[in-house]
Amino acid sequence: MEPVNYIPRIRDNYARQGYKAYNWIVNADTPPWAPLTKPLSRCRLGLAASGGIYVAGQVAFHYKDDASLREIPADVDTKELRATHFAYDLSAARSDPNVVFPIDTLRGLVRDGFLGGLASRFYSFMGGIYSSRRVSGDLAPRLTARFLEDGVDAVLLVPV
Amino acid sequence: MTSARDITRAVNPPRAAFLDFPLGHTTGKPHDPDLQRRLLVEALTSFETMTSPGSIKDLPFRWSEDEEWKAKAFAEGDGRTPRHDTPQYQSEEDRRRAEQEGSPSCPVCRS
Numbered sequence: 001m002e003p004v005n006y007i008p009r010i011r012d013n014y015a016r017q018g019y020k021a022y023n024w025i026v027n028a029d030t031p032p033w034a035p036l037t038k039p040l041s042r043c044r045l046g047l048a049a050s051g052g053i054y055v056a057g058q059v060a061f062h063y064k065d066d067a068s069l070r071e072i073p074a075d076v077d078t079k080e081l082r083a084t085h086f087a088y089d090l091s092a093a094r095s096d097p098n099v100v101f102p103i104d105t106l107r108g109l110v111r112d113g114f115l116g117g118l119a120s121r122f123y124s125f126m127g128g129i130y131s132s133r134r135v136s137g138d139l140a141p142r143l144t145a146r147f148l149e150d151g152v153d154a155v156l157l158v159p160v
Numbered sequence: 161m162t163s164a165r166d167i168t169r170a171v172n173p174p175r176a177a178f179l180d181f182p183l184g185h186t187t188g189k190p191h192d193p194d195l196q197r198r199l200l201v202e203a204l205t206s207f208e209t210m211t212s213p214g215s216i217k218d219l220p221f222r223w224s225e226d227e228e229w230k231a232k233a234f235a236e237g238d239g240r241t242p243r244h245d246t247p248q249y250q251s252e253e254d255r256r257r258a259e260q261e262g263s264p265s266c267p268v269c270r271s
Contacts, residue, residue, distance in 0.1 A: 001227040003165040003180055009234040027172040033213040034174070040207060051186075057257045064245040082250040086241040088184040094250060096190035105187065105196045114201060154207055157173070158161045158186050 025132050036154060046119035046147045046155035050127035051093055051100035052085035060084050061126045067139045069146075072122040078104055087128050088160045100160050119152045127159060161186050161203055168216060176216045177203035181223045182233065195221070 007024055014022060036043065052061050054070045061068065063086040072081070081101065083093035092099045101124065109115045123143055129135050147155055161177055162168040163186050168176045179186060179199060188196035199221055206217045223229060241248070249255040 001230055003178070004230050004233050005166045006164045006183075006234070007166050007170065013234050024167065024170055026170045029172075031172050031174040031213045036207050040204060043207075045204075051184075056254050059258050060247040060249045060254065062245050062247055063241060064243040082254055084248045084250055086243060086248075089182075090184070092184055092190040098193070098196050099185045099188050099190050102187040102196060102200055104193065105200050108193070108197060109200065109204070115204070156161065156204065159164075160184055160186055 020130070022130065023132065038153070040115055040154075041113055042116040043153035044117040044119060044151065045106065045115050046150065046152040047101070047103070047106060047122040047158065048143055048147075048155055049101045049122075049124050049158040049160075051088070051124065051158065051160045052083055052126050053093075053097060053101045053124040054082050054084065056080045056082055063126075065129050065131065065134070066126045067129055067134045068125065069139070069142060070124045071146075072101075072103075072124055074103075074118045074120055074122055076103070085126065085128075085160065100158060102156075102158065106156075116153075119147065119150045119155075121146070121150060123147075162216075165216065172214055174213045175206055175210050177206055177219055178216050179203075179219045179221060181221070182229050185223075 011021065014020070053072065054060050055072060055076055058070055060082070061070070061084055078097060081097040081103070083090050083097060083100065098104050103122070106115065106118055110117055123146065125139060129139070161179060163179050163181050163183055165178045168178065188199055199219055202219050203217070206215075210217065247255070247258070249258070
């Protein structure tokens with residue numbers, strides 16, 4: 001069966017609930033390309049996820065165009081991770097955060113030698129932000145700066 | 161990674177790996193570390209094998225034998241939580257800890 005077409009379904013759903021129409025980004029230009037310069041087994045990988053993950057003790061995300069970041073130490077105890085979000089069924093993520101924030105999975109891949117290492121800090125945010133300008137002009141550059149400062153070779157993005 | 165192929169096609173990132181699972185499971189099923197590992201290995205390998213910007217790799221995993229979940233996705237509305245602009249904690253205990261601990265244990269609570 002074909003993949004679900006979410007854009008029309010979400011558009012209809014928003015209309016039913018009286019939300020403003022969401023303006024989906026369409027990038028027609030060929031995206032930039034940065035080839036990996038060494039094998040994954042020698043790369044340090046970063047992780048950025050939009051599933052609303054935070055660490056117990058941190059201020060949780062809110063649900064109205066929240067463009068903030070949460071810094072997740074790479075050595076965090078997985079049991080301390082929490083999930084909050086307005087747009088997806090949280091039951092799996094609250095039971096096992098690895099379904100939207102694959103931290104144990106990545107640690108295992110480092111132990112096995114598949115990856116060279118991990119960033120010292122991972123990041124989480126919300127998504128579902130109405131203003132694409134806030135994402136491309138504010139959230140994304142802050143995220144990029146932090147990964148560059150940490151010296152990662154590649155970043156895995158995990159939206160929900 | 162993505163579980164929404166049409167949205168990713170529109171955003172057009174340099175590389176993507178598509179997992180045809182219900183939203184909220186972009187990197188696997190809960191408490192199935194073997195599956196979580198296999199699909200991440202498949203996805204991450206694209207860093208070494210993809211050569212063309214804008215490529216999407218379709219990962220060879222299925223959520224279930226039948227695909228009834230696809231008909232249900234958003235069919236009855238998604239019951240979205242109202243767009244509150246105050247912190248939405250998973251539990252009251254989290255709220256208490258965040259308000260009590262404040263900034264010292266929380267390097268990037270908001271940034």
